[in-house]
Amino acid sequence: MIDESKVVVGEHLHRFPGGLRLRHNKRVACRHAVARPALPTQLAVPMLQQAGPPAEPVVDVGDTVLKGQLIGADPSGLGARVHAPTSGTIVAVDDGPISHVTGQPGMRVVIDTDGRDQWTTLDPVDDWRTEDPATLRAHIDMAGVVGLGGAVFPTFRKVDGAHAAGIHTLIVNGAECEPWIACDEMLMREHPRRVVTGTRVLMRASGADEAVIAIEDQMGAVQSALEQAAAELGDNQVRIVRIPTIYPEGGERQLIQTLTGREVPAGGLPQDLGVLVQNVATVEAARAAIIEGKPMIERHVTVTGDGVAEPRNWLALLGTPVAHLVAASGGYTSAAQRLVIGGPMMGYALGRDDAPLVKAGNCILVLTENNVRPTQPEMPCIRCGECSRVCPARLMPQELQFFIRSGQLDAATDISLEACIECGCCDFVCPSHIPLAEWFRHGKAEARHLARERAFADHSRERHQAREARLAEARAEKEARMARRKEKLGNDAERKRQVARAIERARAAKEKSSTPDTTEKDKGGES
Amino acid sequence: MNRVFPTGTAPHLPAPPTVAGVMGQVLLALIPGIATYTWFFGPGVLVQILLASGFALVFEALALRWRGRPLQPFISDGSAVVTAVLFALCIPPLAPWWVAAIGMAFAIGLAKHLYGGLGQNPFNPAMVGYVVALICIPAAMTQWLAPREIAELVPGLAATLQAIFTGALPEPLTVDAVTRATPLDSLKTGVEAGRFVIEIRQSPIFGDFGGRGWEWIANAYALGGLWLVYRRIITWHVPVAVIGSVMALSLPAWLLDPGANPEPLQHVFSGGLVLGAFFIATDPVSGCASPRGRLIFGAGVGIITLVIRRWGGYPDGVAFGVLLMNMAAPLIDRYTRPRVYGR
Incomplete structure (x- = not known):
């Protein structure tokens, strides 16, 4: 159900509550043009690179694969396909590090690269302007495109849902609010035409009438590049809007609020407001999938941080070892202390650098001791309220953490724990150094677990009660039958008649059994 | 070749x-007020601050030890010192030394650590200490000095120390000679005796708005308080609500019956209202957390203060206002949660 009443995107800018103005360190990685690192000798491609179930390997050890060939299928339709990033030989299909946020190992396909980088046959659409939107969406599905902003939700499912809901505006999210990441900015700066074209392709695929590309106000060069590209392409449906650089402006819900002044209803989706938000890199991946027929096998990635000698942006094949990318960027500095996939606010730390680059990996951030949270003693909450002041979801983290710590998950759920976007703003301003975001991640997981268990218990109880009811009904029916019969027998004449009839029946049976041929037959049967 | 890194949870930024x-900034913000106080009333307040801080730290250390808590992080968090300074600013500058001892024993021992220490106390510790002292030892708590401008003599450091530690001023000074009724006190007794406010205000202890000297101290507190708002240590809600509610309630009363009711600004600049509005009612631990809750909390403090000043047994009511609203804070918080995104 779309409430189209007053959703105007990007006409006026609005302010989402809370947020932080963080010091940005993007420039450091933008001194070089984006390049491709040398082809690694081995690529380890995880089967789980998206939200949803992992892909299932369709290749075996010893198989040779071509670049772009399907190596992981998505039988459930809830995940995403995985393709070979380059040509080579499969040397292992096993469990190993997969750069997953949980830190757990998982299934991956390891390819020994052959250096030829030979493409498989590609299947682009003939002309996206005339092609059926459903075909465009199918191409996105076939190419295994997922949201590259960080949530890695399968793009096909999102676009398909938005199309079904009948959205009117596509919002392209170029607001890269994490302080170090610059890969989206580089993409927009170097390939504005691709971004604009991708936007138009995705508009058609999703059924949107117009589109807004949202970029941060400090990306001045990007705006002119995109506007020029739009003008050259003769496009007047794509608008470029600059929005204030406030973390977490790039969060889907915050971006929508900034552009429309409206909030996505709790439990709802952006399509309920008639909009679809896609990250700018996702748009480019969808464009490549549709126009060039290329599956999602590479991505822009920023390798940066004070722990990297020469920070820069790469266009790297998925499955490239993180160590390879860092080495290509001049290696670690002596102060390197923590390895993070993603930004410093929401990224997750890797324990070892042989983990592969995955679809979610917009940034490889190497932090030094100076820019990592020191292990300082956690103090009790003094309820200063700074956390709720910066919370973009208008939550009260001080109360949430109290409820979660004391195991009152229902109370936490009552005050909307699920609305937490885990942006970490509260952590950043907490004078007591309480790991709030971590508590909320934990609390959300626990609450979901509790809800599942409860649902299971409810289901079992309902089944049990239904069974009890059924048995009781059967018992009642039986009793009623007995009662009816008893009542009949209660009548004296009737009882006599019944008795007489029973005696008659017994006699008849006896006579029948004493007839010779029956006996013969019985005997014959027994012998 | 492969390197192993220690991991950690997001966010990674310090x-x-x-x-x-936070506590240090609160103390910094109190400096203008303390300096002005010292200028008008002599070094007594400084001695009281040192005394109370000393007692507070001793009791804090003892309580932490008894509770088996680590000493270092909590003794150095500054919270006990803030409690001590706020308490010292509320008691008469020449109060005997054991007033600070009793006050801090109740503030730190009872109000803070009995409830679980830092962040757990439902009541403002400084106000608990102050109210216990006010109720149990009223005589020592009402010996207020006259301000510099009208005092025959402002006691110096030596006289102050002697008064605080021996209870007697050096000859030929007597306690009666240096102390005066406070403006709120004389207002209350005067109005109760049937005199007009304008008449009572003829006394030299009154200044332009509140008490002579006191109104300047209030200005200095407000200055520090505004700096705290600017530094985002406190929000504007509580001070605005406290002062706003006092003005809003006293204005009609004054307009209707100026003979029996002082003007709104006199209420604001008298007693502990400005200190309370910026530094005491803003205590986050015992106050409300949500913006709307803070407005209600502050308004409650203002209203209770006015009611006690007008009808209560004490000349001022800020401490009682704060403590009574502390009781209501959890309930207010429960019903004033901000609307969560998308709900």
Whole structure:
């Protein structure tokens, strides 16, 4: 159900509550043009690179694969396909590090690269302007495109849902609010035409009438590049809007609020407001999938941080070892202390650098001791309220953490724990150094677990009660039958008649059994 | 070749603020007020601050030890010192030394650690200490000095120390000679005796708005308080609500019956209202958390203060207002949660 009443995107800018103005360190990685690192000798491609179930390997050890060939299928339709990033030989299909946020190992396909980088046959659409939107969406599905902003939700499912809901505006999210990441900015700066074209392709695929590309106000060069590209392409449906650089402006819900002044209803989706938000890199991946027929096998990635000698942006094949990318960027500095996939606010730390680059990996951030949270003693909450002041979801983290710590998950759920976007703003301003975001991640997981268990218990109880009811009904029916019969027998004449009839029946049976041929037959049967 | 890294949870950036930093800024913000206080009433307040801080730290250390808590992080968090300074600013500058001892024993021992220490106390510790002292030892708590401008003599450091530690001023000074009724006190007794406010205000202890000297101290507190708002240590809600509610309630009363009711600004600049509005009612631990809750909390403090000043047994009511609203804070918080995104 779309409430189209007053959703105007990007006409006026609005302010989402809370947020932080963080010091940005993007420039450091933008001194070089984006390049491709040398082809690694081995690529380890995880089967789980998206939200949803992992892909299932369709290749075996010893198989040779071509670049772009399907190596992981998505039988459930809830995940995403995985393709070979380059040509080579499969040397292992096993469990190993997969750069997953949980830190757990998982299934991956390891390819020994052959250096030829030979493409498989590609299947682009003939002309996206005339092609059926459903075909465009199918191409996105076939190419295994997922949201590259960080949530890695399968793009096909999102676009398909938005199309079904009948959205009117596509919002392209170029607001890269994490302080170090610059890969989206580089993409927009170097390939504005691709971004604009991708936007138009995705508009058609999703059924949107117009589109807004949202970029941060400090990306001045990007705006002119995109506007020029739009003008050259003769496009007047794509608008470029600059929005204030406030973390977490790039969060889907915050971006929508900034552009429309409206909030996505709790439990709802952006399509309920008639909009679809896609990250700018996702748009480019969808464009490549549709126009060039290329599956999602590479991505822009920023390798940066004070722990990297020469920070820069790469266009790297998925499955490239993180160590390879860092080495290509001049290696670690002596102060390197923590390895993070993603930004410093929401990224997750890797324990070892042989983990592969995955679809979610917009940034490889190497932090030094100076820019990592020191292990300082956690103090009790003094309820200063700074956390709720910066919370973009208008939550009260001080109360949430109290409820979660004391195991009152229902109370936490009552005050909307699920609305937490885990942006970490509260952590950043907490004078007591309480790991709030971590508590909320934990609390959300626990609450979901509790809800599942409860649902299971409810289901079992309902089944049990239904069974009890059924048995009781059967018992009642039986009793009623007995009662009816008893009542009949209660009548004296009737009882006599019944008795007489029973005696008659017994006699008849006896006579029948004493007839010779029956006996013969019985005997014959027994012998 | 492969390297192993220690991991950690997001966000990875260091969080700059600390509890000690917050408390330190509160103390910094009190400096203008303390300096002005010292100028008008002599060094007594400084001695009381040192005394109360000393007792507070001793009791804090003892309580932490008894509770088996680590000493270092909590003793250095500054919270006990803030409690001590606020308490010292509320008691007469020449109060005997054991007033600070009793006050801090109740503030730190009872109000803070009995409830679980830092962050757990439902009542403002400084106000608990102050109210216990006010109720149990009223005589020592009402010996207020006259301000410099009208005092025959402002006691110096030596006289002050002697008064605080021996209870007697050096010859030929007597306690009666240096103390005066406070403006709120004389207002209350005067109005109860049937005199007009304008008449009572003829006394030299009154200044332009509140008490002579006191109104300047209030200005200095407000200055520090505004700096705290600017530094985002406190929000504007509580001070605005406290002062706003006092003005809003006293204005019609004054317009209707100026003979029996002082003007709104006199209420604001008298007694502990400005200190309370910026530094005491803003205590986050015992106050409300949500913006709307803070407005209600502050308004409650203002209203209760006015009611006690007008009808209560005490000349001022800020401490009682704060403590009574502390009781209501959890309930207010429960019903004033901000609307969550998308709900």
